[in-house]
Amino acid sequence: MNEVQPIREKRQINAIKKALRGRDLLLFTLGINSGLRISDILALKVGDVRGKDFVAITEGKTKKSKRFFFNAAIKKAVADLIPTEANDDDWLFPSRKGSKAITRVRAYGILNEAVERAGLSEKLGTIGCHSLRKTFGYHAYKNGTDLTLLQSIFNHSKQSVTLRYIGINQDRIDEVYANVNL
Numbered sequence: 001m002n003e004v005q006p007i008r009e010k011r012q013i014n015a016i017k018k019a020l021r022g023r024d025l026l027l028f029t030l031g032i033n034s035g036l037r038i039s040d041i042l043a044l045k046v047g048d049v050r051g052k053d054f055v056a057i058t059e060g061k062t063k064k065s066k067r068f069f070f071n072a073a074i075k076k077a078v079a080d081l082i083p084t085e086a087n088d089d090d091w092l093f094p095s096r097k098g099s100k101a102i103t104r105v106r107a108y109g110i111l112n113e114a115v116e117r118a119g120l121s122e123k124l125g126t127i128g129c130h131s132l133r134k135t136f137g138y139h140a141y142k143n144g145t146d147l148t149l150l151q152s153i154f155n156h157s158k159q160s161v162t163l164r165y166i167g168i169n170q171d172r173i174d175e176v177y178a179n180v181n182l
Contacts, residue, residue, distance in 0.1 A: 004128035006138035006167050007032070012120055013135070019117035022081055024110045027093055027102075029077040031132030034068055035140075035153055037061060038129035042101045047088025049078050062155055104129055137166035 007013050013032065020028055030041055030049075039060045048055050049070070056067040070078070082092070091101040102110075107129050115124055137150055151162045163169050 004126070004131045004134065005170075006134035007124065007127065007131060008135075008138060008167070008171075010139075012118075012124065015118040015120060016111075016114050019114040020110075023093055024114070026077050026081040027107060027110065028114070028132065029073055029081075031129070032135045032139075033071055033073045035133050035136035036066075036068065037133060038104055038107055042093055042104065042107065044092040045088065046082055046086045046090045046092055049074075049092060050082055050086075050088065052078075059155075064155065134166055137162070138168070141166055141168060 007016070016028060017025060027041065030036075031038065034041070036057075037060065040057055043057075043060065044055070048057075052070065053075075054067055054069045056065065058064070059066050093102045093107075094100075095102045095106070111127055111129065111131070115121055115127055133154075137154060140153075141147065141150055147159050147162060150166070151159050154162055154165065156162045156165065160169075
């Protein structure tokens with residue numbers, strides 16, 4: 001399996017958003033603004049997010065407690081995209097087949113179909129659910145978030161792991177090649 005990368009350009013993020021609606025737009029928006037793993041996002045219920053400023057979860061992978069704040073983008077998406085008739089105990093990302101949440105496989109399909117509709121398949125290639133988490137980290141770092149803080153958010157053991165994870169090491173390598181013009 002190929003390692004997925006973050007979505008580095010805001011214009012690409014906006015193009016993908018325009019290719020999504022409703023539940024699927026909420027999934028993308030929550031993913032790129034929270035840094036949560038897709039398994040933790042898909043486990044959310046409507047009552048976990050509606051009218052809230054943050055959510056506290058126990059991460060599925062690490063079993064660690066985590067509290068994350070809803071930024072303005074998440075709050076707007078929650079307010080605008082959750083159907084008013086949805087009950088607090090309904091899945092935030094309900095499957096259209098049965099009474100469960102969508103699967104990771106379906107989330108992957110939603111993201112790649114949106115990339116295709118946005119005309120970004122050649123530029124981005126295949127993105128994965130993990131691209132959402134990496135996109136959050138990449139843009140947080142580029143906006144000046146301290147690397148130590150990102151390391152803590154992602155539960156990484158070393159800063160070098162975090163840099164590689166969010167694609168910064170490759171960016172730095174590319175800059176070296178681009179700037180050596182002998």
